[in-house]
Amino acid sequence: MKSTIYDIFFILVICLFIGIARSLIIQDIDLIKVSSELSEEVPDAFTEPVFISIELAKILFDQEALFIDARDLEKYLEGHIENSINIPWENTNNSKIDDQFLDISYDQDIVIYCSGGDCTLSIDLGEYIFNELSYERVFIFEGGYPSWIENNFPISKGRK
Numbered sequence: 001m002k003s004t005i006y007d008i009f010f011i012l013v014i015c016l017f018i019g020i021a022r023s024l025i026i027q028d029i030d031l032i033k034v035s036s037e038l039s040e041e042v043p044d045a046f047t048e049p050v051f052i053s054i055e056l057a058k059i060l061f062d063q064e065a066l067f068i069d070a071r072d073l074e075k076y077l078e079g080h081i082e083n084s085i086n087i088p089w090e091n092t093n094n095s096k097i098d099d100q101f102l103d104i105s106y107d108q109d110i111v112i113y114c115s116g117g118d119c120t121l122s123i124d125l126g127e128y129i130f131n132e133l134s135y136e137r138v139f140i141f142e143g144g145y146p147s148w149i150e151n152n153f154p155i156s157k158g159r160k
Contacts, residue, residue, distance in 0.1 A: 067083065109139065
């Protein structure tokens with residue numbers, strides 16, 4: 001029994017040293033999710049979906065960007081950003097998402113939002129649209145619907 005405890009302790013110590021050495025050599029100690037930096041302006045080139053502030057979201061709204069609500073249909077019907085469409089990330093299969101993009105131009109600005117805070121639906125949907133559907137101008141409005149309401153920007157309830 002003592003041998004087993006020593007073996008477990010030895011393995012834990014080795015793992016600790018390997019973990020420390022790896023983080024010092026590779027320098028990738030991002031263990032905690034760090035908020036992405038919010039962009040205040042539209043970049044010239046996109047390498048990934050861009051996280052945007054409420055100010056840039058409103059500018060893009062005024063320029064008639066396509067807003068996509070990634071929350072479920074129930075929350076969408078309770079209230080959503082005016083003229084947005086609903087593509088619930090958790091309850092929609094990929095072929096349904098693909099079908100909704102058949103008539104959307106590849107140079108269209110697409111702003112995706114959800115409930116803000118810890119909600120990652122917009123991030124997941126944004127990465128799918130950017131990586132799988134090859135749309136480049138994908139923005140993720142990190143403040144989401146709550147931030148939009150706080151600023152008294154236009155909302156709608158029910159279906160379009």
